[in-house]
Amino acid sequence: MERRSTKPVSVAAADPVEADLLAKAQGGNLFAFEEIVRRHQRRVYGVALRIVRRHEVADDVAQEAFIRAYQSLASFDLGRPFAPWICRIAANLAVNHVRSPEAREEALPEGHAEMPAREGGSGPLDGVLEGEARRVLQRAMERLPVEQRAVFTLRAVEELSYREIADALGISIGTVMSRLSRAREKLREAVLPYLGPAAARARGDER
Amino acid sequence: MSEHVLDRLGAYLDAELPSAEEAAVSGHLRECPQCARHLEELGAVDRLARTLAVEPGQGYFESLPGRVRDRLAPRPKRASGPPLWTLAAAAALLLAVLTPLTLRQIRPVAPAAEAPRAAPGPPQPTPATLSVARVPSEALPAKPIARAPEAKRASDAKVDKEVGALVMQPAPRTIPVPRPGTASGGAGQAGISAFVDPWDTLANARHAEEVAAARKRQAAEAAAEAQARSLELDGAVAGASSDERDTATPREEAPAAPARSNFAAPPAAKSASAPAGSIASGTEARYKALLARRAGTADEARALREAWRALARDVAQDPAADEIRERAVEAAAETYRFTGDPRDLDELRRDAEAYLARADALRAERVRELLREFDR
Numbered sequence: 001m002e003r004r005s006t007k008p009v010s011v012a013a014a015d016p017v018e019a020d021l022l023a024k025a026q027g028g029n030l031f032a033f034e035e036i037v038r039r040h041q042r043r044v045y046g047v048a049l050r051i052v053r054r055h056e057v058a059d060d061v062a063q064e065a066f067i068r069a070y071q072s073l074a075s076f077d078l079g080r081p082f083a084p085w086i087c088r089i090a091a092n093l094a095v096n097h098v099r100s101p102e103a104r105e106e107a108l109p110e111g112h113a114e115m116p117a118r119e120g121g122s123g124p125l126d127g128v129l130e131g132e133a134r135r136v137l138q139r140a141m142e143r144l145p146v147e148q149r150a151v152f153t154l155r156a157v158e159e160l161s162y163r164e165i166a167d168a169l170g171i172s173i174g175t176v177m178s179r180l181s182r183a184r185e186k187l188r189e190a191v192l193p194y195l196g197p198a199a200a201r202a203r204g205d206e207r
Numbered sequence: 208m209s210e211h212v213l214d215r216l217g218a219y220l221d222a223e224l225p226s227a228e229e230a231a232v233s234g235h236l237r238e239c240p241q242c243a244r245h246l247e248e249l250g251a252v253d254r255l256a257r258t259l260a261v262e263p264g265q266g267y268f269e270s271l272p273g274r275v276r277d278r279l280a281p282r283p284k285r286a287s288g289p290p291l292w293t294l295a296a297a298a299a300l301l302l303a304v305l306t307p308l309t310l311r312q313i314r315p316v317a318p319a320a321e322a323p324r325a326a327p328g329p330p331q332p333t334p335a336t337l338s339v340a341r342v343p344s345e346a347l348p349a350k351p352i353a354r355a356p357e358a359k360r361a362s363d364a365k366v367d368k369e370v371g372a373l374v375m376q377p378a379p380r381t382i383p384v385p386r387p388g389t390a391s392g393g394a395g396q397a398g399i400s401a402f403v404d405p406w407d408t409l410a411n412a413r414h415a416e417e418v419a420a421a422r423k424r425q426a427a428e429a430a431a432e433a434q435a436r437s438l439e440l441d442g443a444v445a446g447a448s449s450d451e452r453d454t455a456t457p458r459e460e461a462p463a464a465p466a467r468s469n470f471a472a473p474p475a476a477k478s479a480s481a482p483a484g485s486i487a488s489g490t491e492a493r494y495k496a497l498l499a500r501r502a503g504t505a506d507e508a509r510a511l512r513e514a515w516r517a518l519a520r521d522v523a524q525d526p527a528a529d530e531i532r533e534r535a536v537e538a539a540a541e542t543y544r545f546t547g548d549p550r551d552l553d554e555l556r557r558d559a560e561a562y563l564a565r566a567d568a569l570r571a572e573r574v575r576e577l578l579r580e581f582d583r
Contacts, residue, residue, distance in 0.1 A: 034275070034276040035272070037276070038272045039573060041272065042261070049263075066275045137255050157253075162223050184253075187252045188252050
């Protein structure tokens with residue numbers, strides 16, 4: 001099977017429009033920064049929601065991540081891609097929130113799912129099976145300890161490198177690897193009943 | 208056969224192994240179907256996780272950039288602000304708010320239970336001035352929202368302290384006017400406005416200025432009236448006991464609060480956010496109409512996509528064309544989300560590729576992101 005590269009799929013620093021916007025934002029141009037927010041908001045919100053699991057909190061985290069990014073923009077190296085940086089900020093805020101005492105008081109009700117699974121689609125799984133597999137995976141992700149959920153999200157979904165994840169969460173690369181490994185094993189076990197035929201189809205569908 | 212490599216499969220999948228180790232794992236995988244299958248399963252889990260939808264309520268992503276921006280510096284208003292009719296509506300609202308307030312001056316303060324349904328929100332100092340002075344800008348949906356109480360936590364307090372202080376400040380006693388340089392997208396702004404605000408261009412500067420001037424006039428009138436009223440009201444409130452003053456706060460905030468707390472603005476309110484004041488009025492009307500339209504069925508979603516495409520074709524030379532073209536792609540994506548029909552996915556790909564092929568595509572990254580979302 002094809003492996004993913006560690007190179008983030010994010011906007012490359014070479015994107016001249018993005019670099020221009022960031023330079024203007026560094027100079028205090030809020031219109032430029034607003035456009036930066038527009039470009040990255042889905043990703044940032046997605047990171048936050050996957051970790052904190054509640055829309056209201058994810059919204060707060062996303063806003064706060066952009067605000068912190070703006071406040072630290074002066075130190076941002078324009079030669080680097082912005083997406084991993086803002087994702088790291090969001091992930092850090094999200095994990096800190098979930099660890100906080102007040103977050104523990106707002107535990108999710110059983111069966112709660114903020115992220116409705118998209119039915120159908122063009123993925124490796126199809127139809128009913130795919131929908132069910134998503135629901136099972138969704139629940140399994142919600143049950144993961146937040147540290148594992150964050151590492152899994154940043155790697156599997158956002159495709160950050162181990163180094164970037166370690167930096168974002170203030171942990172060692174070894175810890176990233178062990179948390180990721182535990183998370184993946186739990187998730188694999190949860191969706192295993194769906195993976196036999198799915199994996200077979202995935203081989204055929206792999207782009 | 209070499210030893211199983213299950214403990215390294217994740218790092219192998221992520222291409223994070225040192226090259227010698229990677230070669231060893233590769234070698235093992237060629238001869239061990241068990242490890243190879245395990246690797247397939249790990250990869251399938253990752254892929255499945257990437258297909259989990261992350262969809263907040265309608266309108267969320269339309270309002271978030273503006274809300275972030277407002278928290279960084281509450282914007283007086285943008286050149287591409289609401290059209291004049293919203294000011295008329297705001298003026299009506301102003302009267303609706305002020306009339307009972309003024310009447311209260313000569314009546315005993317009514318019990319709090321009479322207050323209209325007040326959306327919970329942070330306490331606002333100098334309520335009379337605040338609610339009055341804010342009314343015109345409340346017509347804009349992209350304002351900071353009053354967060355629901357269950358979402359209000361200690362971290363919020365910290366955020367508010369750090370950066371939200373501006374949001375919490377009472378509104379100035381006069382209504383701010385557009386900052387120089389932002390009102391018309393003049394020469395100094397041309398570069399960024401090309402990226403950010405397709406409606407703000409030199410070609411449209413005159414119209415924008417007219418709108419800004421008209422709004423300034425109305426704002427000044429409203430401010431003068433607000434000032435007069437707030438002075439009256441301050442007198443009334445000063446005469447009341449402190450308890451009564453507390454109950455008066457939500458009452459005076461009430462008319463404005465729902466607009467602020469509802470970032471997923473209803474279509475009617477959302478249409479006010481349409482970049483205005485710069486394009487041909489017919490185009491603007493069509494743009495706003497499409498922006499307000501919501502698809503409830505697959506057919507409606509497809510019809511909406513066609514309508515955006517038609518608008519994009521018709522306004523090819525308009526400064527707003529890029530945004531409209533990008534919205535057409537978004538509509539195609541929304542259609543596919545709705546239907547899950549592979550033909551709609553093909554339509555989306557076609558639209559997206561056509562957009563990306565343009566040299567003047569300013570929102571290419573967003574479109575690429577959409578493609579990635581569906582190509583996973």
